[in-house]
Amino acid sequence: MTKLLFTLILGTALISACSGNIFSVHKIDIEQGNLLNAAAIDEVSAGMTRKQVVALLGEPVLQPILNPDRWEYVFYRKRADQPVEKELVTVHFSNDKVTDIKHDR
Numbered sequence: 001m002t003k004l005l006f007t008l009i010l011g012t013a014l015i016s017a018c019s020g021n022i023f024s025v026h027k028i029d030i031e032q033g034n035l036l037n038a039a040a041i042d043e044v045s046a047g048m049t050r051k052q053v054v055a056l057l058g059e060p061v062l063q064p065i066l067n068p069d070r071w072e073y074v075f076y077r078k079r080a081d082q083p084v085e086k087e088l089v090t091v092h093f094s095n096d097k098v099t100d101i102k103h104d105r
Contacts, residue, residue: 027080033061034073036087041103044091048098053091060091069093 040056053071060071073089092100 033075
């Protein structure tokens with residue numbers, strides 16, 4: 001009986017030592033929006049066409065219906081036990097040419 005009890009205690013100790021947080025909940029990473037590349041964002045400049053912007057940054061997540069001359073690229077990442085990462089790039093157009101670009105991190 002004591003051998004069995006000793007084996008159970010030893011086994012429990014070994015399992016709990018190896019596993020870290022044995023009863024923790026698995027948390028997944030959540031990524032939404034456009035994954036933005038800083039080098040590509042830096043290449044966007046005034047005078048570029050919409051097609052050139054799409055070639056660099058891809059299709060925007062948000063194209064406001066009431067203001068089609070403003071494109072918004074949004075990226076959101078939530079990793080387990082880390083702060084949320086947010087990034088927003090707004091591109092303004094006039095006559096289908098870039099007039100302004102804003103990059104918020």
